[in-house]
Amino acid sequence: MERIEHRACFGGWQDVYRHRSEVLGCDMTVGVYFPPQAAESPCPVLYWLSGLTCTEQNFITKAGAQRYAAEHGIILVAPDTSPRGEGVADADGYDLGKGAGFYLNATREPWAKHYRMYDYIVEELPAWVEADPAASDARAISGHSMGGHGALAIALKNPGRYRSVSAFSPIVAPSQVPWGQKAFAAYLGEDREAWTQYDTVELVKAAREKLPLLVDQGDADEFLDSQLRPQLLQAACEAAGHPLTLRLQPGYDHSYYFIASFIGEHIAHHARALKG
Numbered sequence: 001m002e003r004i005e006h007r008a009c010f011g012g013w014q015d016v017y018r019h020r021s022e023v024l025g026c027d028m029t030v031g032v033y034f035p036p037q038a039a040e041s042p043c044p045v046l047y048w049l050s051g052l053t054c055t056e057q058n059f060i061t062k063a064g065a066q067r068y069a070a071e072h073g074i075i076l077v078a079p080d081t082s083p084r085g086e087g088v089a090d091a092d093g094y095d096l097g098k099g100a101g102f103y104l105n106a107t108r109e110p111w112a113k114h115y116r117m118y119d120y121i122v123e124e125l126p127a128w129v130e131a132d133p134a135a136s137d138a139r140a141i142s143g144h145s146m147g148g149h150g151a152l153a154i155a156l157k158n159p160g161r162y163r164s165v166s167a168f169s170p171i172v173a174p175s176q177v178p179w180g181q182k183a184f185a186a187y188l189g190e191d192r193e194a195w196t197q198y199d200t201v202e203l204v205k206a207a208r209e210k211l212p213l214l215v216d217q218g219d220a221d222e223f224l225d226s227q228l229r230p231q232l233l234q235a236a237c238e239a240a241g242h243p244l245t246l247r248l249q250p251g252y253d254h255s256y257y258f259i260a261s262f263i264g265e266h267i268a269h270h271a272r273a274l275k276g
Contacts, residue, residue, distance in 0.1 A: 001128070004029070010070035011036035014060055023124045024083040025114050030125065031056040033066050034134055037073035044138035044163075044274035045129060046267065048078045049121065049147030049154075051169075052179070053099045055080050059144075062256035068264045072271035077129055079121065081146070083114040095179050096186055102174070103150030104198045106187035115187060118198075122154060122161075140164040140270040144259055145223075149174055152200040152213060159209030164273035166214035166266045168259050169221055172233035173201040179227050204236045212243040214269055216262050218252030 005016035012035040021028045037043055046069070048059050059065065059078040069076050082088075082101030089110040090097035106115035129135055141162050143151035148170025155165035174180020175195045184195045196202040217230045224230075230246055237244035252258040 009033065009066045012038065012066070012070055014066060016056060016060070019128065021083070021120060021124060023116050023120045026083045026085040026088055028083070028120070029056050029080050031060040031076070031078040032129070033060065033069055033076040035066075035070045035073050035075065038075060038134040042134060042136035043073050043075050044136050044140070045075045045077055045126075046270050046274075047121065047126075047139065047141045047151075048076060049103060049141070049143030049150040050078065050081050051143070051145030051147050052081070053094050054147075055099075058256065062260065063263050064260045065263045065267060068267040072267055072275075074267060074271060074274065075129075075135055077125070079125055082117065088114045091186070096183055100146065100183060102146060102180075102183045102187065102198070103154060104184075104187060107194070108187060108189050111187050117150075118154070121150065122158060138163055138274045140274055142166045142168075142266055142270065143170070144168040145228075145254065146171055146179070148172075148215070149180070149198075149200060152215075153198050153203060155211055156200065156203040156207050156209075157197070159207070159211070162211070163276075164214075164270045165211055166216075166269055168216050168262070168266075169218065169223070169228055169254055170200070170215060170230075170233075171227060172215075172230055173199060175199045175202065176232065177227045177229060201232050201236045204233070204240050204242050207240065207242060210242055212245065213237070214266065215244065215246045216258075216266070217246065217248055218254065218258050219248050219250050220252055221254045221258075223254055
């Protein structure tokens with residue numbers, strides 16, 4: 001484990017680490033914000049999953065989340081969005097390959113060798129983070145777009161593991177939209193039954209834990225009708241009796257300006273669950 005950035009921030013420290021991932025078979029970078037409270041006692045952890053094309057840098061430099069994490073005493077963990085490096089499979093375009101891991105375990109070649117982001121996020125990364133004395137065993141998860149898909153699906157697939165979950169502009173039904181269909185076909189093959197294990201709308205139908213979902217979506221999002229379609233999640237939650245707070249925010253688009261505008265409310269939402 002190598003710390004490659006260490007910057008004072010709101011009384012705490014914004015670090016970036018490089019480490020070898022055995023699950024992914026490559027080196028990975030991850031941003032970790034330690035609030036000032038972490039110097040005195042263990043703090044709960046909020047995992048943030050970023051969207052297509054992003055690295056750990058997008059969230060830690062654009063969201064302004066450290067201010068709120070410092071107020072509430074929460075560690076923020078922001079990993080990269082895919083395996084990277086020499087020998088890692090890639091593709092033309094921004095929505096498949098590097099920067100587009102979709103937080104699943106690929107089963108098809110050439111992707112299966114490295115693209116196991118689900119296991120990385122659920123098992124390997126927390127095992128390292130939560131071994132630090134600064135971290136408690138209370139965890140939450142959130143994300144944006146592709147990362148919103150990842151956060152919701154991972155929380156629903158792992159009942160009892162996360163105390164809260166939220167998402168900005170998530171891809172709620174990847175099996176039904178072009179981004180998800182392209183990625184799932186490449187990573188998982190053409191058997192659509194295999195896709196359902198990573199599709200939030202499908203997972204809600206049989207969820208064993210009624211973990212409340214908080215979703216913010218801008219109504220001026222350029223991907224709203226073609227890729228995101230939050231109404232599908234709303235309908236699935238209503239049919240299953242699953243608690244959902246879906247907030248359509250007027251005038252906001254898909255950018256980090258949107259995330260920065262509401263990240264404080266999301267961190268407060270997680271703080272209530274993590275410390276309740």
